[in-house]
Amino acid sequence: MIALLSFPSPDPIPLPAPVLLFKLLHGAVLTLHFVTVQWVLGWILIGSLWNLLGRCRGDAVMTESSVKLAGSLPVLMTYLINFGIPPLLFTQVLYGNFLYSSSVLIGAWWISVVFLVIAAYSMLYAGNARAAKARAWWGFGSGALIVGIAIAMIYSTNMTLMLRPAVWTEMFRLHPSGTVLPPHDATIVPRWLLMLASSVMMGGLTLVVTGIWQKNTAEVKAFMVRQGGWLMAFGTMLQLAAGFQVFQTQPGVVLSRLAENRFYQWLPSVWVGLAVGLIPLGLWAVVRREKATGWLATGMSIIGFLGTATMVIYRDAIRDSTLWINAGYNAWDLKVVPNWPIVSLFLGTFVVGLLVIAWLISIALKSKPILDDEPIQSKTQEIAL
Numbered sequence: 001m002i003a004l005l006s007f008p009s010p011d012p013i014p015l016p017a018p019v020l021l022f023k024l025l026h027g028a029v030l031t032l033h034f035v036t037v038q039w040v041l042g043w044i045l046i047g048s049l050w051n052l053l054g055r056c057r058g059d060a061v062m063t064e065s066s067v068k069l070a071g072s073l074p075v076l077m078t079y080l081i082n083f084g085i086p087p088l089l090f091t092q093v094l095y096g097n098f099l100y101s102s103s104v105l106i107g108a109w110w111i112s113v114v115f116l117v118i119a120a121y122s123m124l125y126a127g128n129a130r131a132a133k134a135r136a137w138w139g140f141g142s143g144a145l146i147v148g149i150a151i152a153m154i155y156s157t158n159m160t161l162m163l164r165p166a167v168w169t170e171m172f173r174l175h176p177s178g179t180v181l182p183p184h185d186a187t188i189v190p191r192w193l194l195m196l197a198s199s200v201m202m203g204g205l206t207l208v209v210t211g212i213w214q215k216n217t218a219e220v221k222a223f224m225v226r227q228g229g230w231l232m233a234f235g236t237m238l239q240l241a242a243g244f245q246v247f248q249t250q251p252g253v254v255l256s257r258l259a260e261n262r263f264y265q266w267l268p269s270v271w272v273g274l275a276v277g278l279i280p281l282g283l284w285a286v287v288r289r290e291k292a293t294g295w296l297a298t299g300m301s302i303i304g305f306l307g308t309a310t311m312v313i314y315r316d317a318i319r320d321s322t323l324w325i326n327a328g329y330n331a332w333d334l335k336v337v338p339n340w341p342i343v344s345l346f347l348g349t350f351v352v353g354l355l356v357i358a359w360l361i362s363i364a365l366k367s368k369p370i371l372d373d374e375p376i377q378s379k380t381q382e383i384a385l
Contacts, residue, residue: 015093016339019332025350026090027316031309033083035202037195038308040076041148042203043069044124046231048141055136061223068220070131070141072210073124079357081117094331095162098323102162105171107178109154116154120147149196156192160185163322190245197238198308201278204231205304208285212297222290229285232300236278243271243311250318257321264317267310274307 015022047069054062091099103110120143127140161167161182171182207228211221247255247268258264281300285292323329 014335014337016337017343018336018338019094019334021343022090022093023316023331026087026094027309027312029083029086029090031305031312033080033087034195034198034308034312035305036076036080036083037152038199038202039206040073040080041145041152041196041199042201042231042235043073043076043206044141044145044148045199046203046207046227047073048138048145051131051136051138051141055138061219065220065223065227066137067131067134068216070124070128070137073141073144074121074128077121077124081121094334095319095323098162098165098327098329099158101165101168102158105161105168105178106154106158106181109178109181110158113151113154116147116151120144120151123147152195153188153192156188156195157181159319160188160191163319163326165327186249187246190242190249194239194242194246194311197235197242198311200235201232201239201275202235202304202308204228204233204235204282205278205300208232208282208292209297209301212292212294218290225285225292226289229282231282232285233279233282236275236282240272240275243268243275251322251325253325254318254321257325258317261317264314267314267317271307271310271314274303274310277303278307 047066050062050066050069053059054064054066088099123140123144127137127144130137130140164182164185167183171180174180205228207224209228211224211228216224278300281296281303285296285300288296320331323331
């Protein structure tokens with residue numbers, strides 16, 4: 001009864017579209033956000049290690065590959081940030097009374113995310129500037145990685161705390177300033193580790209894809225595809241272990257409720273099947289190296305994206321099941337008063353935005369690096385004349 005009385009009522013303003021639409025939009029943008037988070041964290045880790053080891057060993061190919069990653073990271077960070085805003089907005093629409101409450105309870109930590117993101121962004125830019133001058137950048141990369149891992153922990157903590165209304169009253173009574181993290185919860189660390197393990201997998205996958213699709217020398221392509229294949233296979237095994245731990249730490253009543261739905265009952269098996277399918281693809285990339293084709297890159301990209309989407313769907317199901325058990329809340333019961341003109345305008349803008357982003361990514365993959373300043377200077381002189 002305490003849990004049922006310790007959180008505010010949902011926003012009285014009705015939804016402008018069916019709950020299913022908001023669920024689908026939330027799942028789509030959260031999948032994109034998770035992919036970019038894993039991509040960025042994976043490349044920061046890999047690029048920093050390559051830069052350190054390449055300089056220590058005098059390995060020109062490894063060092064050149066690390067420079068390529070350093071140049072891409074500030075751009076990828078913009079996608080990470082922009083893909084991270086819509087999921088929060090959709091979460092507030094469907095679960096605002098829970099997310100607002102948990103965010104206030106750890107308010108100091110939650111607001112620090114803004115400054116941590118700025119710090120990580122700055123370090124990536126600084127690292128890119130040093131890499132462009134053939135200087136070591138792994139120190140800035142390591143700093144950005146530590147900050148990124150800390151942000152991931154804060155998010156995992158908040159998204160778990162919003163499911164635990166029973167601890168809110170005592171937390172606020174003891175620490176109203178929002179500077180203390182919540183009591184121990186067995187699911188927080190496994191959720192956090194799943195994201196980090198997935199970063200190794202996604203970092204390797206995107207290395208293979210970039211090595212194949214981007215214009216690189218034969219040596220760099222072979223190196224990126226080979227290393228990416230190994231990392232994807234190894235990261236997938238880490239991901240499977242972390243995912244199993246997430247599943248095992250869920251309360252039995254939550255899993256029992258999910259098992260009542262045949263779709264959610266089979267979804268973990270689908271996710272495992274997709275993840276296992278990435279391992280032979282990664283090993284095949286190691287074998288093919290510079291001979292790897294776009295078909296391999298396309299296949300592993302589709303499987304990786306579907307695996308992340310499956311994880312997002314099951315994560316949402318865990319949230320719904322937990323909130324129903326802990327608070328008697330069902331997002332599907334929210335009041336709906338359709339406003340289709342506004343919703344249609346939003347959906348049209350949303351689709352156009354995704355198409356523009358896809359076009360920008362394709363242009364970036366096809367771009368050629370500038371080898372020196374002479375062509376730019378000569379073109380500038382021609383324009384001046």
